[in-house]
Amino acid sequence: MMKKLFLMLLVLLAQPAFAAINATLYKDPACGCCEEYVKYLEKNGFKVKAVNSSDMSTLKKQYGSAQLASCHTTRIGQYTVEGHVPVAAIHKLLKEKPQIAGISAPGMPKNSPGMGPEIKGTLKIYELGQSAEPKLFSIE
Secondary structure: OHHHHHHHHHHHHHOOOOOOEEEEEEEOOOOHHHHHHHHHHHHOOEEEEEEEOOOHHHHHHHHOOHHHOOOOEEEEOOEEEEEOOOHHHHHHHHHHOOOOOEEEEOOOOOOOOOOOOOOOOOOEEEEEOOOOOOOEEEEO
């Protein structure tokens, strides 16, 4: 009996503290900063499937990120995460589950993950949705 209990305890302790969050990142095959962002996500507990695409503009239109585009487009669950979005904003999105298409760090900000040293509190993250004007989601 004690042996079975001990084995069950070992199995439970061997399980990860949290399940990895699955993400599919679409990128141009020649983009180096996209690879850096993949590493950033993986370092922060995401399981990333990187997919090379030669038609990123069609993907961005399909997933609702064309107006606030960056170099890569990531799908996490039902949401689109466009560009070099910090994981804090992604976790906020997944926790709050707002009725939006996703979030974006448009362009290629130098202070964002994968683009250079991340400077917290300086990066504006916008909602992807129906609004004609960009709506602020968070500042990370």
